[in-house]
Amino acid sequence: METSTIAVALFIFAVIGLVFAPLMTWVERKQSALMQDRIGANRADILGIRALGLLHPVADAIKMFTKEDMRPTGSNRLLHMLCPFIAVVPAMVSFAVIPYGGTYTAWGAEWSMVVADLDYGVLYLFAVGSIATYGSMLAGWAGNNNWGILGSLRVSAQMLSYEVAMGISIVGIFMIFGTLRLTEMGVAQQELFRLFGFVEHFGWVAPGTGWVDWIVIPMWGIVLQPLAFFLFLAAIMAENKRAPFDTPEGESEIIAGYFIEYSGMKFGLFMMGEWVEVVVIAGLITAMFLGGWSIPYLSDAQVVAGISSIVGPNLANVLAMVVHVSVFFTKLIALIFFQMLIRWSMPRFRYDQVMNLGWKIMLPLSIANIAITGFVILLIREVMD
């Protein structure tokens, strides 16, 4: 367990930090180009090799690092330097609680695909995410720029209105799975729900009737809590401050908002923080709503058993691990694409619309979701006992 944790941490850092974030700049540029009927980034080349514009992230990085790093007069030196880090570090440490796979036993050692399996898993993500707000909030203030302060105000107001709805919207998930651990949620989502189980329960058909056992759906969060899924997705995207919720940046209104006075790699860190957060969001939603690492209708045990009948138990565990991690990342990448799709297809909300959506629509809906979920859980318990 101890050794594998370090391995997983390294793996996560390598994949997210070194592969995903730079690659996502390219994906985003190409996807927006595709959606807007352009060609997109394709000019960076090494000896004439353009590689579909894949060299642009490299060029961007070189540009960021070699730009002049400016600090405006009258700005707060310490905070101005610290803010980009406050913005990016929480996003990176968020990955600690997201499980990339189940638990596997090979050659006597246990391999767990999560760095820290905390009892308060999801709350850790919220706590860390709320710290990230300080990065963008203080950035605008530290720069001694009025546009920046306007951006900071918008960041804090937006964050306050969505944090509440975000926390309350997934209480239904906690109620159903009875845990805050993302690993336990992953296991619970492998179970199958018999849609017509009640027919058998009330004795309308004989027990053991074939079709009742056949019509099953995996107990994924999105199936059991569809409303919570959409509310949480909207709220967490608002937290991330990307279009259509990018009023804190609002180029056409307040130029660049909170990071207006940043240049070079400090500006780059804000951007990187945003992209890493996109990956965190995708991972979190995969773990809570889309069944985590599991293949629909195939539990972990079935996968391991299926493979071990061919190659033996030790290798089967390793192979199952590879399969599950790939499944997780497939879902993750699909969600990243979905977020970018939203970004390029929706106009920016006006500032008051953002507030109204958060307080007057999403908050009441998420509270109603809790009430309905509790009612249904009680009803099912009453009927089943």
Next chain:
Amino acid sequence: MEQALFYGMSGIAVLSAAGVVLNVRNTINSALSLVVTMLSLAVLFIMLHAEFIGVLQVMVYAGAIVVLFLFVIMLLNLRGGNMGAESQPVLKLVGAAVVIGATVKLVAVLRGSPRDWPDVDPSFGQVRDIGMELYTDYLLAFEVAGVLLLAGIIAAVVLAKKQID
């Protein structure tokens, strides 16, 4: 290691708490000192196996309440000079007396308590246990806290509405 972390975090907590009240010239710095205090307290909670409370400390106090403070400070552009912090000698005396009294009492309590504490159960402080306690043994206190919050919300709405009308 654990002891060093404890002393380090306690020191940071005390220093930053002092920074909140001593640094009244710059309100933003005061608020940021408060954040540091909250975070170091959260670390202390986690070291005491009260992980749930530690995380809530970060989420609620550092993550939401001080953000609100900062929002108000930035919105009203408070500079500290007009806060009236220097002009209340009576309040200062009362505050100092309360602090000294509380410290004396705390020292007395700590001296009278046993030195060898039993180790806590590893499952102590888990979310499930806290939920169980809150909704069974301490249900009344929990509900009363809820009513208090509701009263606060209603009061805020009434105050805000008076200004709008």
